[in-house]
Amino acid sequence: MFAAQAIAALTARELSSYQHLHPASAQLAQRSTRHWQGGVPFQWMRDWGLPFPLFVRSARGATLIDVDGQAYDDFCLGDTGAMFGHSPEPVARALAAQAAGGLTAMLPGERVGALGAALAARFGLPCWQLTQSASDANREALRWARAITARRDILVFNGCYHGAVDETHVRLGERGTQPRAGLRGMPFDVTAHTRVVEFNDLAALAGALADGEVAAVLCEPAMTNMGVVLPEPGFHAQLRRLTRQHGTVLIIDETHTLSAGPGGCTRRDGLEPDFLVCGKAIAGGMPCGVYGFTDEARSRIEALAPGGTDAHSGLGTTLAANLLAVVALEACLSEVMTDAAYGHMEAQALRLEQGLQAVLERRALRWQVQRVGARVELGFGARPPCNGGEAAAALQPELERALHLYLLNRGVLLTPFHNMMLLSPETDAGAVARLLARLDAALGELAA
Ligand SMILES: Cc1ncc(COP(=O)(O)O)c(C=O)c1O
Secondary structure (H helix, E strand, O other): OOOOHHHHHHHHHHHHHHHHHHHHHHHHHHHHHHHHHOOEEEHHHHHOOOOOOOOOOEEEEEEEEOOOOOEEOOOOOOOOOOOOOOOHHHHHHHHHHOOOOOOOOOOOOOOOOHHHHHHHHOOOEEEEEEOHHHHHHHHHHHHHHHHOOOOOOOEEEEOOOOOHHHHHHHEEOOEEEEEOOOEEEEEEOOOOOEEEEOOHHHHHHHHHHHHOOOEEEEEEOOOOOOOOOOOOOHHHHHHHHHHHHOOHHHHHHHHOOHHHHOOOHHHHHHHHHOEEEEEEHHOOOOOOOOEEEEHHHHHHHHHHOOOOOOOOOOOOOOOOHHHHHHHHHHHHHHHHHHHHHHHHHHHHHHHHHHHHHHHHHOOOOOEEEEOOOOOEEEEEOOOEEEEEEHHHHHHHHHHHHHHHHHHHHEEEEOOOOEEEEOOOOOOHHHHHHHHHHHHHHHHHHHOO
16 A cells, blocks of 8 residues: 555654644643653643644634644544534533532532433433543443342453443453553453453354353444444344343443434434443533433342442542533533534534545545544545454554644644544534545655
8 A cells, every 4th residue: 555664754754844833832842741741641642643742722613723823623522522512602601600609519400300301311211320431430330230230240342442441451362351452550350350252243242141140241332442343234133132131231332422413323223221321522521421221220229229328339439420510511412412513513524424435536545434423434444344353453553643643734633543533513614625635635645
């Protein structure tokens, strides 16, 4: 395809141009090294493959402005947290109104009644809890699943990511479940109670559930964390049938697939999870995770501590469901995540998908484009991956880095992990056209 030398040369040129274009970021980076580990307050901020981080001055709608005053069409959108645009007006307004009236109280805000009903109506599950992140929501859903089934093991799909949940940091290796490379400081064997099979592999799934020892399957409805892997026709129906047959709780993590539509893939595709988890964008970018569950799960949970409180269940964090998160979540659900917003996101995503396909055709590249609603993914494999193993094999980190750098230096921001492009209600056709033109130019340079 492209010569390694051409990729390396483009990368070197773009790295030097990045340094030249961002003197203010360079200065702030210099200043930050002493007191922040790795020069940043959060380690993922180093993962952009840049000589030093890009420092943000402001972000609004689908545009981000750096401290050097350069504007970017933002298709990363905070790696999904800002899926509905930066600072959606209704969320900003609700936050401003609440800010002077209490931030956290460890008591429910007056809007939680309406909020519970809004979550139930949107996702079709009757009972809810809030957390501070999707990671926390996944952790709690897994804990409840274990508690109500009195089983320890869980099952995830190869290539998954469900947040900072220790026992999901696994991969499928030649000898079965393996710890993910790079884990630090794990005090126990993360493979001890986790089984891994490939997505779309129903025979392996049936085998792994057969002994009746698996408390929960935790999965995304379409995998999104190594590129996109779509479910094959009938996969979800069989997954549901098998989990019911073996008494295993089905937890569907919609954190990224909220891009599929107003109720995620669950509502769009009529899925029937026992637990549904979401986070990141659900409160417009304010830290908030949610998980919902069926009446049956609720009865089983309540049977564990009849009539009592659960202060020592080991679940929950003090700031969960704080007053600010509650108003942000309600504003996002009722005024931001509207059918009209999703209509716009989907239309722009379709425009981008078709535009990418046209670029690939023009450049005679046998790559492929996948889409989950407003989330578009360019994959370097010759055919769409059908599982995490195939998706991993198609990754090309050097090429990815060269393309991302090229785009960033020309005002287009992609998420640093694989080639995800997210379309917000504020992303317009001009931004899509700029992305396509710049990607086409980068591919042209690599070919030359
Ligand atoms: C599918 C999925 N679930 C959960 C999470 C965790 O989200 P957070 O890091 O906000 O806790 C992520 C993060 O990328 C994710 O991709």
